[in-house]
Amino acid sequence: MTTKEDQNTLLSQPSLVWGKIRRYVRQYSWQELIIENLIRLAGISAILIIALIFFFLLREGSAAFLDIPLRQLFSSRWYPIEDLYGLWPLIVGSFLVTVGAVVIAVPLGLLTAVYLGEIAPPWQREILKPLIEVLAGIPSIVLGFLGWVALAPLIQRLGAPTGLTAFTGSLILAYMALPTIISITEDALYAVPKEYRDGSLALGATQWQTVSRVVLPAARSGIVVAVMLGIGRAIGETMAVLMVTGNAANVPELGAGAFFQPVRTMTATIAAEMGEVASGSLHYSALFGIGIVLFVITFGINSLASRLIGGNGRRGRRGQL
Amino acid sequence: MKRQQTQKLAVVFITAVAAIVIIPIVLVIAFIVLQGLPTVTWEFITEPPQNGMTEGGIAPALLGTVYLTLGTAIAAMPLGIGAAIYLAEYARENWLTRIIRLAIVNLAGIPSIVFGLFGLGAFVLYLNYGTSILAGSLTLGLMTLPVVISTAEEAIAAVPREFRVVSLSLGATRWQTIRHQVLPHAVPGIITGVILGLSRAAGETAPILFTVAAFYLPELPKSIFDQAMALPYHLYVISTQVPGMPLSIQYGTALVLLLIVLSLTLVATIVRSSVRRRRQW
Numbered sequence: 001m002t003t004k005e006d007q008n009t010l011l012s013q014p015s016l017v018w019g020k021i022r023r024y025v026r027q028y029s030w031q032e033l034i035i036e037n038l039i040r041l042a043g044i045s046a047i048l049i050i051a052l053i054f055f056f057l058l059r060e061g062s063a064a065f066l067d068i069p070l071r072q073l074f075s076s077r078w079y080p081i082e083d084l085y086g087l088w089p090l091i092v093g094s095f096l097v098t099v100g101a102v103v104i105a106v107p108l109g110l111l112t113a114v115y116l117g118e119i120a121p122p123w124q125r126e127i128l129k130p131l132i133e134v135l136a137g138i139p140s141i142v143l144g145f146l147g148w149v150a151l152a153p154l155i156q157r158l159g160a161p162t163g164l165t166a167f168t169g170s171l172i173l174a175y176m177a178l179p180t181i182i183s184i185t186e187d188a189l190y191a192v193p194k195e196y197r198d199g200s201l202a203l204g205a206t207q208w209q210t211v212s213r214v215v216l217p218a219a220r221s222g223i224v225v226a227v228m229l230g231i232g233r234a235i236g237e238t239m240a241v242l243m244v245t246g247n248a249a250n251v252p253e254l255g256a257g258a259f260f261q262p263v264r265t266m267t268a269t270i271a272a273e274m275g276e277v278a279s280g281s282l283h284y285s286a287l288f289g290i291g292i293v294l295f296v297i298t299f300g301i302n303s304l305a306s307r308l309i310g311g312n313g314r315r316g317r318r319g320q321l
Numbered sequence: 322m323k324r325q326q327t328q329k330l331a332v333v334f335i336t337a338v339a340a341i342v343i344i345p346i347v348l349v350i351a352f353i354v355l356q357g358l359p360t361v362t363w364e365f366i367t368e369p370p371q372n373g374m375t376e377g378g379i380a381p382a383l384l385g386t387v388y389l390t391l392g393t394a395i396a397a398m399p400l401g402i403g404a405a406i407y408l409a410e411y412a413r414e415n416w417l418t419r420i421i422r423l424a425i426v427n428l429a430g431i432p433s434i435v436f437g438l439f440g441l442g443a444f445v446l447y448l449n450y451g452t453s454i455l456a457g458s459l460t461l462g463l464m465t466l467p468v469v470i471s472t473a474e475e476a477i478a479a480v481p482r483e484f485r486v487v488s489l490s491l492g493a494t495r496w497q498t499i500r501h502q503v504l505p506h507a508v509p510g511i512i513t514g515v516i517l518g519l520s521r522a523a524g525e526t527a528p529i530l531f532t533v534a535a536f537y538l539p540e541l542p543k544s545i546f547d548q549a550m551a552l553p554y555h556l557y558v559i560s561t562q563v564p565g566m567p568l569s570i571q572y573g574t575a576l577v578l579l580l581i582v583l584s585l586t587l588v589a590t591i592v593r594s595s596v597r598r599r600r601q602w
Contacts (some may be wrong), residue, residue: 029379030498032494032495032497035496036495036496037405038403039403039406039410039411040407040411041403042399042400042401042402042404042406043403043404043407043408043411043412043421044417044421044465045400045403045404045408045422045466046404046421046424046425046428046466046470047421047424049424049428049463049466050427050428051425052439052443053431053435053436053439056438056439056443056447057435057439057442059442060438060441060442061469066534100436107338108338108341108342108398109342109590110339111334111335111338111339112339112342112343115335115336115338115339116334116339119332119335120339121335128339128343130590131343131346131347132343132346133586133590134346134583134586135346137520137524137582137583137586138349138579138582138583139523139525139526139553139578139579139582140348140524140525140526140527141524141526141553141554141556141557141578142353142524142556142575142578142579143349143554144557145557145560145571145575146349146352146353148561149560149568149571150352150562175345175346182342206324206325206327206328206601207328207331207332208324208327208328208331208332209324209327209328212331212333216420217469229430232430234435235432236430236431236432236434236435237432238433238434238526238527239434239526239553239557242340243557243560243561248571267432267434267527270434270437270438271434271437271527271530274437274438274441274530274531275530275531279446282602287438287440290441291434291435291438292368294432294434294435295431295435298427298430298431298432298435299427299430299431301430302426302427302429302430303423303426303427305426306422306423306426306427
């Protein structure tokens with residue numbers, strides 16, 4: 001009752017309303033205006049930064065694509081000393097190491113996520129999930145160091161002429177990509193409605209039949225995203241790869257043996273050579289050119305992945321008014 | 322029954338695969354701890370390298386990493402938290418917001434070595450900061466941004482809608498509401514995000530290769546325009562570039578780096594879980 005009377009008095013006395021508005025305007029001071037605009041600026045900063053990164057890569061690296069003949073860019077010789085900048089061996093190197101990492105990491109990551117999500121009792125999950133976060137936290141240089149002092153000699157003992165091979169890199173990269181693959185796959189499994197599992201089990205299917213024929217297919221798009229982001233992670237990794245792949249800029253002979261030869265990736269080439277070049281030289285531009293290639297590849301992968309996520313995983317607007 | 326056997330077999334197989342993933346993690350950490358522990362003494366972390374780095378400690382590299390981590394925090398926090406407030410409180414569901422989110426996802430996916438190239442082109446050369454703590458901190462700060470933004474946004478968005486409704490209905494402005502009713506409840510979550518970002522930055526090598534890291538410096542850096550040694554780069558140098566380096570120092574350095582990064586992660590995890598437990602809504 002009282003509220004209605006209040007409303008009536010408020011409406012019958014416009015001065016009261018105006019007083020409120022005036023007070024609001026006074027409170028809404030120029031300081032707030034500045035703060036709110038700064039926040040808006042911070043909001044769009046991510047776009048500006050991406051644009052700036054691409055701009056500076058182009059600024060320093062476009063000379064490589066303009067001054068080096070296209071045929072040379074795709075030739076198989078990267079000999080900066082003789083001004084030969086064929087990207088092919090580096091692209092093949094990155095490709096081999098990444099494919100190897102994906103082949104190792106995807107089955108391991110998928111099944112580990114299934115274990116964590118469907119099989120492991122809660123107490124195990126409490127221990128294992130932080131452990132996988134720890135793996136994600138180990139600096140790549142530390143894993144590279146271990147690969148260099150411990151893993152490479154081990155692989156050499158298995159019969160390879162050298163321990164520093166594409167396979168060594170793949171193995172380390174696989175473990176670096178695992179946390180990404182596991183956590184995204186697990187989210188995807190978790191998002192599958194419980195009714196699907198109940199329905200399948202009620203029809204007499206075993207747990208394995210339920211997981212393999214109902215849950216995994218339902219989580220398909222999330223799993224695809226997990227694999228893509230894992231690839232993105234692996235292709236951009238630098239230090240570990242630099243230390244354990246042997247850094248030979250040759251195109252390896254194709255076949256299964258290719259994985260057991262030394263290779264050199266795009267990222268490792270930048271890291272190894274940028275320290276020794278004069279800024280502005282063709283070699284310098286060529287290294288930035290590799291950076292452009294890496295930027296475009298990872299940009300493509302991540303844009304596609306976030307598009308796939310966007311369909312089923314759009315975040316709800318919780319607090320905002 | 323055949324499918325029951327398949328079921329049993331599958332469970333055994335999946336458990337074995339999980340073990341293949343988990344056991345190496347434990348082994349790697351145990352290995353580094355066991356190999357490195359005898360070397361890590363008080364002298365090791367407080368004394369400079371001596372005799373062509375084959376003796377002595379890692380103090381300058383450790384200090385450099387501390388400087389860089391602080392610099393990264395200063396560079397990443399205002400921008401990251403500002404962007405998080407924008408996304409959580411101001412952004413509408415429109416094309417601009419979609420592009421911002423796409424940009425953040427892509428920023429997170431750019432290889433760290435490409436950040437290094439950008440830092441070299443933009444900060445070291447174009448802005449003429451030289452190879453310096455400033456250039457390195459800015460580079461690492463930008464790299465850390467996506468982690469800070471997404472965790473902080475989540476923390477801010479998790480504050481219940483009612484807090485805002487009540488504050489606004491009492492006549493507070495939008496910014497007053499955010500400043501006094503939303504942010505205080507989001508602070509622990511924001512801190513978690515910043516520390517997580519820093520733990521990544523502290524262990525990175527590729528972005529600092531050409532922007533700040535020095536092979537060896539006889540003196541400590543005096544200003545933010547000086548070069549600095551840094552722990553991850555130091556580990557790279559002493560394990561691949563210096564011949565005749567004793568393994569003990571390499572393992573000791575790896576252990577110290579691992580401890581720094583993991584303790585930052587641990588702090589972040591503790592803050593996060595203690596907040597979750599204390600939350601009253």
